[in-house]
Amino acid sequence: MEFNTALLHGKATDDKFGATQTPIYQVSAFSHDSAETLGKVFANRAPGFSYSRIGNPTVDAFEKRIAALEGGIGAIACSSGMSAVTMALLNILHAGDEVIAGSGLFGGTIDLFGDLAQFGITAKFVASVTAENVEPLINERTKAVFAELIGNPKLDVVDIRSVSEVCHANGIPLIIDSTTATPYLVRPFEYGADIVVHSASKYINGGGNSIAGIITDSGRFRWDSGKFPAFDGYKIFGKFAYLAKLRNGFWRNAGACISPFNAYMCSVGLETLGLRMERICDNAKALAEHIQTLDGVTVNYPAIETSPYHDLVRSQFGGKGGGILTVRAGSKEKAFRLINSLKYALIATNIGDIRTLVIHPASTIYLHAADEQREKAGVYDDTVRVSVGIEDRDDLIKDFENAIRRSNENG
Numbered sequence: 333m334e335f336n337t338a339l340l341h342g343k344a345t346d347d348k349f350g351a352t353q354t355p356i357y358q359v360s361a362f363s364h365d366s367a368e369t370l371g372k373v374f375a376n377r378a379p380g381f382s383y384s385r386i387g388n389p390t391v392d393a394f395e396k397r398i399a400a401l402e403g404g405i406g407a408i409a410c411s412s413g414m415s416a417v418t419m420a421l422l423n424i425l426h427a428g429d430e431v432i433a434g435s436g437l438f439g440g441t442i443d444l445f446g447d448l449a450q451f452g453i454t455a456k457f458v459a460s461v462t463a464e465n466v467e468p469l470i471n472e473r474t475k476a477v478f479a480e481l482i483g484n485p486k487l488d489v490v491d492i493r494s495v496s497e498v499c500h501a502n503g504i505p506l507i508i509d510s511t512t513a514t515p516y517l518v519r520p521f522e523y524g525a526d527i528v529v530h531s532a533s534k535y536i537n538g539g540g541n542s543i544a545g546i547i548t549d550s551g552r553f554r555w556d557s558g559k560f561p562a563f564d565g566y567k568i569f570g571k572f573a574y575l576a577k578l579r580n581g582f583w584r585n586a587g588a589c590i591s592p593f594n595a596y597m598c599s600v601g602l603e604t605l606g607l608r609m610e611r612i613c614d615n616a617k618a619l620a621e622h623i624q625t626l627d628g629v630t631v632n633y634p635a636i637e638t639s640p641y642h643d644l645v646r647s648q649f650g651g652k653g654g655g656i657l658t659v660r661a662g663s664k665e666k667a668f669r670l671i672n673s674l675k676y677a678l679i680a681t682n683i684g685d686i687r688t689l690v691i692h693p694a695s696t697i698y699l700h701a702a703d704e705q706r707e708k709a710g711v712y713d714d715t716v717r718v719s720v721g722i723e724d725r726d727d728l729i730k731d732f733e734n735a736i737r738r739s740n741e742n743g
């Protein structure tokens with residue numbers, strides 16, 4: 333089966349009425365026919381559900397679909413993308429441990445690493461996550477490398493194969509935030525990633541109607557090397573050790589579960605991921621190529637000829653560049669005029685919607701970041717971030733052309 337067919341027919345639901353989607357089981361608890369049965373369900377010795385913080389059929393269906401799509405052995409859905417990032421890391425890290433990460437990360441993840449410092453967890457940042465930058469920073473305290481596949485909003489692209497080789501040679505896992513790439517561009521496990529996280533609020537949901545996150549495990553990383561003693565008690569789970577530890581530990585106890593309703597919305601959205609991404613990538617490339625021909629602005633998009641990532645995008649993503657581009661307008665005033673002159677793009681802090689969204693990152697998402705930190709993330713005073721939607725291409729191109737012309741007037 334190819335991508336879109338697999339999205340629709342990869343797994344039939346087992347609903348007794350033949351429902352075409354796993355319905356929303358909007359309940360907190362599940363009753364059982366005896367105390368013994370509930371005891372067995374609790375002890376994972378019988379199939380079934382007990383309490384929706386620990387498991388729910390609608391959530392389970394969403395997790396299975398994502399695991400299948402990524403080619404992983406299992407997935408755990410979370411209340412948000414940030415929750416997924418947090419849980420994926422805390423399942424591994426202890427006081428005294430270090431993580432290596434890219435400085436162009438999503439702002440929330442940078443802030444999270446700041447929060448983790450009070451628990452003795454240190455993040456070491458590299459300008460971009462490459463094998464050459466990562467290797468010299470690895471020491472015996474390093475427990476993971478964390479990278480965004482296509483940085484939001486820096487739009488730098490990670491060469492998963494070479495980075496995962498350095499990680500594995502040193503016995504540490506590579507965790508990839510694949511939110512902006514989506515499984516439509518690449519399945520990171522095929523290139524050596526060990527854990528993949530998504531903010532499902534974005535492209536997976538697609539309609540901008542739910543906050544959600546998900547963690548998928550390749551099942552290939554060896555946690556029993558002696559570097560991760562907290563996994564000793566999970567050896568009986570074999571390749572499922574990471575997921576078992578998370579599901580029975582931090583995820584459950586921190587209460588990071590997704591609501592059944594949001595899991596349902598993400599499952600429905602997921603079915604059109606291929607169609608939307610095809611359209612979004614085509615629109616984004618056409619828009620970037622057109623903006624490139626206009627005066628007074630520069631554009632950054634990983635799939636255009638002038639991008640340093642053009643070749644990597646071709647070999648790793650089949651030439652598709654995703655849905656985000658950034659435009660530098662020349663000054664903050666011009667950037668604001670550009671944004672305010674757009675007719676169709678909504679001014680909003682989100683990505684991955686079917687509608688085109690724009691934002692001025694420096695005065696919003698990066699408001700509290702130091703100038704240096706901001707520039708390392710590829711955010712300047714004149715940067716406009718565009719999350720391209722599925723509108724008709726010529727409407728989008730005309731809208732941006734007009735807005736850019738206006739931004740250049742009386743400037």
Ligand SMILES: *Cc1c(COP(=O)(O)O)cnc(C)c1O
Nearest residue numbers: 412413414438484511531533544
């Ligand atoms: C949005 C985003 C997140 C956080 O996801 P939420 O669902 O908003 O919590 C994490 N990583 C990336 C790359 C994102 O774009």
